Amino acid sequence: MPTLLERQRDMRDWVLATAGTPPLPNAGLHRDNTLGGLAAVLAAGFPVTHRLVGEACFIGLAQAYVRHEPPHEAPLLRYGTGFPAWLRGQEVARQLPYLADVARLEAAWTHAYHATEAAPLDAGALATLGDAVEDAVWRLHPSHRFVTSPWPVDRVWRANQPDAGDATVDLDTEGDTHLLVVRPAAEVLLIRLGPGAFALLMALGAGLPLGSAWDNALALDAGFNLEHELTGLLAAQVFTGVELP
Amino acid sequence: MGITGIGLKARHTAELLARRPSLRFLEVHAENYMSAGGPAHRWLTALREAYPVSIHGVGLSLGGAEPLDADHLADLAALVDRYQPELVSEHLAWCRIDGTYLNDLLPIPYTDASLSLVADHIDQTQTALRRRILVENPSSYTAFPESDWDEAAFLAELARRTGCGILLDVNNIHVSAHNVGLDARAYLAALPAGAVGEIHVAGHEPVEHDGRAVLLDTHGAPVTAAVWDLYRQALTRFGPIPTLVERDANIPPLAELLAEAATADGIAEVLPGKDGAHAHAA
Numbered sequence: 001m002p003t004l005l006e007r008q009r010d011m012r013d014w015v016l017a018t019a020g021t022p023p024l025p026n027a028g029l030h031r032d033n034t035l036g037g038l039a040a041v042l043a044a045g046f047p048v049t050h051r052l053v054g055e056a057c058f059i060g061l062a063q064a065y066v067r068h069e070p071p072h073e074a075p076l077l078r079y080g081t082g083f084p085a086w087l088r089g090q091e092v093a094r095q096l097p098y099l100a101d102v103a104r105l106e107a108a109w110t111h112a113y114h115a116t117e118a119a120p121l122d123a124g125a126l127a128t129l130g131d132a133v134e135d136a137v138w139r140l141h142p143s144h145r146f147v148t149s150p151w152p153v154d155r156v157w158r159a160n161q162p163d164a165g166d167a168t169v170d171l172d173t174e175g176d177t178h179l180l181v182v183r184p185a186a187e188v189l190l191i192r193l194g195p196g197a198f199a200l201l202m203a204l205g206a207g208l209p210l211g212s213a214w215d216n217a218l219a220l221d222a223g224f225n226l227e228h229e230l231t232g233l234l235a236a237q238v239f240t241g242v243e244l245p
Numbered sequence: 246m247g248i249t250g251i252g253l254k255a256r257h258t259a260e261l262l263a264r265r266p267s268l269r270f271l272e273v274h275a276e277n278y279m280s281a282g283g284p285a286h287r288w289l290t291a292l293r294e295a296y297p298v299s300i301h302g303v304g305l306s307l308g309g310a311e312p313l314d315a316d317h318l319a320d321l322a323a324l325v326d327r328y329q330p331e332l333v334s335e336h337l338a339w340c341r342i343d344g345t346y347l348n349d350l351l352p353i354p355y356t357d358a359s360l361s362l363v364a365d366h367i368d369q370t371q372t373a374l375r376r377r378i379l380v381e382n383p384s385s386y387t388a389f390p391e392s393d394w395d396e397a398a399f400l401a402e403l404a405r406r407t408g409c410g411i412l413l414d415v416n417n418i419h420v421s422a423h424n425v426g427l428d429a430r431a432y433l434a435a436l437p438a439g440a441v442g443e444i445h446v447a448g449h450e451p452v453e454h455d456g457r458a459v460l461l462d463t464h465g466a467p468v469t470a471a472v473w474d475l476y477r478q479a480l481t482r483f484g485p486i487p488t489l490v491e492r493d494a495n496i497p498p499l500a501e502l503l504a505e506a507a508t509a510d511g512i513a514e515v516l517p518g519k520d521g522a523h524a525h526a527a
Contacts, residue, residue, distance in 0.1 A: 001391040004359060005310035008342040008351075015347055026386035026424070029454055029461065030349050037348040071346040074304020074317055075279035116281035143282075186284050 016067050038066045041076045042083060045110050048160040049103045053092055061090060077114050081107055098151035098171065105153045105179065108145035109190070112183040115143035120184055120237035132244060134211035138204045139241040144182040146202065150175050154190050184237035191236060196221030197229045201238075209245065247510030249488045250299065257499045258288045265295050266503055270331060272299040272489050278328075279320045289328065299332035299443070299489070300325060301412075304346065307366045307380065308339035308353040322373050332443055332487065334379040334412040335370065337363065337400065354389035355399040360406075367407040379442045380404075381412035384449075384462035385421040396427065397435035410442035413483070415475045416468070416491075420449050420460040429475055433482050441483040446476050446509060447491040465494030468505060477512050485513045 002010065010023040015031045022028055039062035043050045050058040065086055071079045084103035087093055093100050118141055129136055147153065152174035159167040178198035180191040193201065196217040203213035217224045233239065250270035253261075261271075271292060278285060289298070302321060305313060325333055338350035353359050371378055382400060394402070400411055413436070422429045448466030452459055468476075468490070480486065490505045 003310070004353065004356075004362065005342075007354065007389075008310050008339060011351060012342050012345060012347060015349075016345075024387045024389070026454060026457075026459065029386050029459065030347075030351055033349045034347045041348070071348065072344050073314070074306075074340065074346050075276040075320070076348065077277070077280050114280035114283040117286075183283075186287060 016070060018067070035063045035066055038071065038076075038079070039063050042066075042080050045080050046083065046103055046106045048106055048157050049087070049099060051160050052096060052099060052102065052156075057092060061087065061092065064090075078110070080110075083107070098149070098153060098156060101147075101149035101151055101153045102156050104149075105147050105157055105181070105190075108147050108179075108181040109188050111145055112143040112181050112188045115183060118142050118240045121234065121239040121241055123234075125242055126234075129242060129244070133242070134214070135209050136242040136244050137207055137209055138213075138239050139243070140201065140205050141182050141184050141238055141240050143184075143188075144180060144205070144238065146198070146205070147177075147179040147181060148198070149177045149179075152177050154179055154192055157190065180238065182236075182238050189236060189238075191233075191238070194221060194224075194229075196224030197233075200224075200226075200229065201233075247506070248485045248513050249490060249506040249509040250296075251490050251502045251506055252492060253289065253292065254492075254496050255285070255288070256496060257502070258292070260499050262288075262291060262295075266499075268296060268503075268506065269487055270297040270299050270489075272301050272332075272491075275300050275302040275321055275324055276304045278324055279317075293328055297331040298328050299334070299487075300328065300330040301489075302333075302335040303350065304340055305335050305366075305370065306339045306341040307335055307363055307370070308337060308351075308359065309341050309366075310339070310362070311342060313366055313369055314341065318370065318373050321370075322375075325374050325376070332379060333374060333376060334381055334443060336381045336383060337403075338383045350383055352383055352385055352387065352389070355392040355394035355396060357393070360394065360399060360402060364403055364406045367403060367409050371407065371409065377408060377410055377442075379410040379412040381414050381445070382417050383421075384414070384417040385425045385427075386459060388425045395435070396421070397432045401435060401437055401440070404437060404440040411436060411440045412443045412445065413441045413479060413486075414445035414447070414491075415479050416445065416447040416449055416472050417462060419469075419472050419475055420462045423460045430478070433475075433479055436483075438483060441479075441486055444476065444479055444483075444486050444488040445491045446472055446488060446505075448472075463494055464491050467501075468508070473508065473512065476509065477516075480513055480516050485516070488513075 014023050015034050039059050042062040069082050084100050084107055087103050088100035155169040159169050178193045182189050199220045200213045200217040203216045214226050248269050250268050253271045253273050336350050340347050418429050418432050421427045446468045447464045449460045450463045452461045488509050
């Protein structure tokens with residue numbers, strides 16, 4: 001008789017294979033359960049990608065991805081972080097060239113949704129800095145992710161929400177997208193940034209003080225208005241602290 | 246207050262917070278809360294004020310041939326610390342091998358070697374959590390030729406060796422009885438009366454697989470009359486044990502789940518008491 005370890009390896013090999021002889025009667029039920037369950041997890045995590053390609057195509061892609069990269073941990077909240085990069089290499093991504101970037105946005109959304117909580121920047125802390133504000137390091141909310149794409153992936157995302165109606169997206173003129181994905185409170189925010197604001201936040205996210213980050217923004221966008229951008233970002237509560245290095 | 250709880254589902258959260266229906270407890274899957282933050286933690290923190298919590302793990306792989314995942318066990322311990330649940334449970338099954346996690350509760354053969362291994366894993370878990378856990382009987386679709394224990398005796402021996410309790414899923418007994426020929430009545434009789442700490446009732450679906458009729462444990466349909474009948478027998482033997490109406494697929498409106506919970510409470514209310522008299526309805 002096989003050992004327990006051999007039994008379990010045989011079952012794993014069978015469940016993840018596309019052919020072969022079942023190691024036990026009804027083992028096919030476990031294959032269906034595992035692949036179906038994990039495909040459903042991916043469908044829940046990538047609902048817009050799912051909608052863009054349709055149910056049958058998505059399930060085929062998801063099951064192929066599960067076989068390629070099965071989960072390595074029992075919590076499935078983060079399962080599929082490698083799915084967008086894998087998707088880029090599939091035939092369907094040649095037909096829908098924005099698809100993998102939409103999936104990347106969905107992965108960033110999921111990250112922000114489950115990320116750690118942090119209190120927003122206190123306006124009083126900012127006031128006490130006075131003129132030293134440019135020397136200060138501004139901490140971005142720990143849930144944040146940046147997503148860039150030559151395609152208007154945020155507009156595609158919004159147009160494919162359950163309550164979106166019949167919006168259309170012009171893929172040719174609305175591209176070159178820079179996004180901040182962040183969850184300061186209960187809701188995940190997708191904030192579209194101009195190139196200057198994007199450069200500013202990338203620099204702040206890397207730990208540069210505000211003055212240097214401002215220079216980065218101006219280098220990309222000579223008309224960049226720091227006060228205007230910071231007012232909007234502070235209102236959205238994307239910062240959690242300011243401190244002098 | 247009855248004896249029945251329901252699983253906490255995101256779509257029911259707002260209604261539960263607003264209406265606070267009478268429920269014995271809310272049950273959550275441990276793995277769905279193994280994140281640093283997020284709305285799910287906010288909801289559970291709020292509901293924790295109104296209801297006792299039961300944490301039901303599906304991913305520890307107590308029956309796995311490899312050592313328990315130390316990170317997973319630490320995450321489970323942190324979750325138990327954070328929410329102070331009344332009940333903590335896991336499964337007599339495996340789901341992880343060589344670092345690959347299969348999203349299923351896979352069966353193990355019931356041998357002496359399996360018994361020692363699972364008992365060690367339960368000991369390790371109870372030590373890490375600093376409390377007793379309940380271990381749930383699986384739904385079976387196949388029997389292993391090398392098994393030399395029957396499942397109920399295997400569970401009873403695990404409880405004796407480790408001090409763990411048993412989470413008795415009567416739907417799983419019903420499904421297994423059909424699929425692999427268990428005797429449901431003998432199963433209940435073989436479990437020690439004091440060991441059962443929670444009961445699950447759930448729905449299943451008949452399917453055909455490889456030309457055979459199989460009952461599939463889907464948690465996706467209402468509880469059947471046969472399962473309610475087995476539930477009545479279980480309560481008669483084990484007493485008014487906290488019971489979960491378990492629904493994980495085709496989630497109905499909250500009112501339908503509450504109605505199923507009321508059915509379970511109704512069965513508990515008319516059981517013969519210890520002195521032979523009928524217990525009073527609350």
